[in-house]
Amino acid sequence: MSCAEVGRRVVKNESSIRSIKQMQAEIRQSLCAAPTMAKRVSVVRDKVLLKAEKALSLWIEDMSQKHVPVDGRTIREKALSLCEHFGPMTETPERKAFMASKGWLASFVNRCNLKNLRVTGETASADQxxxxxxxxxxxxxxxxxxxxxxxxxxxxxxxxxxxxxxxxxxxxxxxxxxxxxxxxxxxxxxxxxxxxxxxxxxxxxxxxxxxxxxxxxxxxxxxxxxxxxxxxxxxxxxxxxxxxxxxxxxxxxxxxxxxxxxxxxxxxxxxxxxxxxxxxxxxxxxxxxxxxxxxxxxxxxxxxxxxxxxxxxxxxxxxxxxxxxxxxxxxxxxxxxxxxxxxxxxxxxxxxxxxxxxxxxxxxxxxxxxxxxxxxxxxxxxxxxxxxxxxxxxxxxxxxxxxxxxxxxxxxxxxxxxxVLSNHELEEMTKSSTESEDDDAERLEQAEPPAWTLEKFADVFRQAQILRDKILEYDPSIERGLMVTRGITASLRPLQDLIDEAKKRQRQLPITMFLTDASSCMEASGSNCEDDQPSCSRSKRFP
Structure with missing residues (x-):
């Protein structure tokens, strides 16, 4: 390839290309001696393209979830559509025309790890x-x-x-x-x-x-x-x-x-x-x-x-x-x-x-x-x-x-x-505002589930009794009213079992709760506590 052709391809003067070619030995030697970080090239990517690619990956994932096959041509067309959508709303100094080339598609597939995507050949369709x-x-x-x-x-x-x-x-x-x-x-x-x-x-x-x-x-x-x-x-x-x-x-x-x-x-x-x-x-x-x-x-x-x-x-x-x-x-x-x-x-x-x-x-x-x-x-x-x-x-x-x-x-x-998700819907999905809403919702996960108490049980059974009384009062058929109220009672049986267990636990209080005052007193005033409150061992002396 001639220097003139290289210059046209990279949009540089032919003289610059010749100078670089003449200095290639020095350039290669300098590259070998340079540290690893100096060999990396940082490229600032187009903001519009970044937004479009993020929305495009969401669109591909959505199409996959809905079992709608897509191919390389369809993805390139959607990429162009998304760039046109995001272009007017993004402030950029000078944007290069995005062509959605096959080279870009190959890079996009690698970046998004789209292994099962058909990017070449026939249009994706149901495989008969x-x-x-x-x-x-x-x-x-x-x-x-x-x-x-x-x-x-x-x-x-x-x-x-x-x-x-x-x-x-x-x-x-x-x-x-x-x-x-x-x-x-x-x-x-x-x-x-x-x-x-x-x-x-x-x-x-x-x-x-x-x-x-x-x-x-x-x-x-x-x-x-x-x-x-x-x-x-x-x-x-x-x-x-x-x-x-x-x-x-x-x-x-x-x-x-x-x-x-x-x-x-x-x-x-x-x-x-x-x-x-x-x-x-x-x-x-x-x-x-x-x-x-x-x-x-x-x-x-x-x-x-x-x-x-x-x-x-x-x-x-x-x-x-x-x-x-x-x-x-x-x-x-x-x-x-x-x-x-x-x-x-x-x-x-x-x-x-x-x-x-x-x-x-x-x-x-x-x-x-x-x-x-x-x-x-x-x-x-x-x-x-x-x-x-x-x-x-x-x-x-x-x-x-x-x-x-x-x-x-x-x-x-x-x-x-x-x-299929529209461009406006994809735009909304790429915004980070929903993430903050999700974070607020996820914080609620830290709350402990409420536990049943005897007061809550009593309130539920009181309301159930009111319901049974109303049914028997309003229903002209006594037999039907009794059948419905018996059904309510039967459906509350699991809660009745829970309330029985709660009452049983309340009756069987651990002996350690009676020692709480004594132990705290011991910590506060040392051995003087024994003179104020008898220990469990002394209580055995009483007839």
Missing amino acids: ESASTFPHEFRRLVGRKGYLPEQVYNCDETALFWKKMPSRTYIHKDARQAMGFKAFKDRLTLVLCGNAAGHMIKPGVIYRACTPRPLKNKSKESFPVFWQHNRKAWMTAILFLEWLQQCFIPEVKSYLRAKGLPFKALLLIDNAPGHPQAACAADENFEVVFLPPNSTPLLQPLDQGIMKCVKATYTRLTFQRIRDALDANPHLNVTQSWKSFNIADAIILIAEAVKAIKHSSVNACWRPLWRNVVNDFKGFPSADTELENIRIIAMEIGGEGFSDMAEGDLREQLEAHRG
């Missing part, structure tokens, strides 16, 4: 060839190792905007107009896991805060879901291994023990970044099998309708909660009821939604992989029935967007959970 060969390999593996349907599980994650309302409802419109009120955009990751026999284990929830205020002073072990957190509310490799050890293995052990089966299990998962190869070594009694890349829409059992059914049932329970609150309190309006709905209520409804899924529906989803274990296949699970139930409840609630709610509005609501 792998999807056609994998079921045969899977059935052969299951048959060779003697797995039963009760021992073969599938796990998958999905995003859930737990407080989102259909876009035409006036609740959604009011929320959009309220400054800083972004609860309808608050997202969590829902972790579902079920076996080929139709059994679903406790659902997992990944939220952006460790201990939100509504969950303050609550024991996480008593939650109806397995609770985890990170700032982005996404599954990570560390969280997945934690879920395996603390949720999946104990739940499966308990289920198989109840069925009289040995603890031997197979877990089928996709190739998401949050599913590490280290999961294979989590326990010697179960193995992990990864689905082929880009085959999730075709093969993943829980992706054959279960995810959509759970979200539809959750939406129905949310609407039902608003309707019941309005019926119970005529002075309450829909907006007030919706604003009072918090993450503690959401995890209860999530658990109820998962329990409502029929075993036959989960079993039917295994047909693409394991056809011979599906009993009486009548089609994949559908959310149509729940959508109709939601529409009926919405009409009972009434108001703009509720009374005239159509099936299309509800389908749009379900698809919104899988929607």
Whole structure:
């Protein structure tokens, strides 16, 4: 390459290039003698590009969580779009034009450690060839190792905007107009896991805060879901291994023990970044099998309708909660009821939604992989029935967007959970303001869960007695009233056991508490204390 060509490439004069070439021996000698730090070159990167790359990595992770395949061309196009978005709002002296070249893409992939990303070749899409060969390999593996349907599980994650309302409802419109009120955009990751026999284990929830205020002073072990957190509310490799050890293995052990089966299990998962190869070594009694890349829409059992059914049932329970609150309190309006709905209520409804899924529906989803274990296949699970139930409840609630709610509005609501993040949403996610909110929430974790006291027990049982008296007074059917009040008494039995234990502990006070005054007196005035207060040994002299 000539000096002139080098000069044009690096935008330098040809004479400068010639001078450098003539001095190359001195330059090389000086470089060899220089300290290590002098050999490093510090480059100040473009602020706009830094913001765009941070948002781009979030976008790629979100697409992976939603099982939407991306390739190099798509990433480069998104990078250009993000640079155009962040450019006008970032003050920089002079910016070079960003071309999103293949060289930049290779460097970006290395910086973000995107190992499974397809950056060259064909456009990423559902892999039909792998999807056609994998079921045969899977059935052969299951048959060779003697797995039963009760021992073969599938796990998958999905995003859930737990407080989102259909876009035409006036609740959604009011929320959009309220400054800083972004609860309808608050997202969590829902972790579902079920076996080929139709059994679903406790659902997992990944939220952006460790201990939100509504969950303050609550024991996480008593939650109806397995609770985890990170700032982005996404599954990570560390969280997945934690879920395996603390949720999946104990739940499966308990289920198989109840069925009289040995603890031997197979877990089928996709190739998401949050599913590490280290999961294979989590326990010697179960193995992990990864689905082929880009085959999730075709093969993943829980992706054959279960995810959509759970979200539809959750939406129905949310609407039902608003309707019941309005019926119970005529002075309450829909907006007030919706604003009072918090993450503690959401995890209860999530658990109820998962329990409502029929075993036959989960079993039917295994047909693409394991056809011979599906009993009486009548089609994949559908959310149509729940959508109709939601529409009926919405009409009972009434108001703009509720009374005239159509099936299309509800389908749009379900698809919104899988929607692609916009540039504005990515911008909000990159801001550090949410981190300070999370830190405030995490500080609440230090508080100790409140303990039951005899006064609290007394208050609960007093309120329960008032409720029983009201039922017997208002119900014209004595037999029905007695049946309901007996049910209340039976449901309070676990608390009655706790209060009996508390009373027993109070009666059995330790003898050391009677020695407290004596020991403190000894410390204060030495042996003179013996003249003022008799010791336990002297008390034996009394008849």
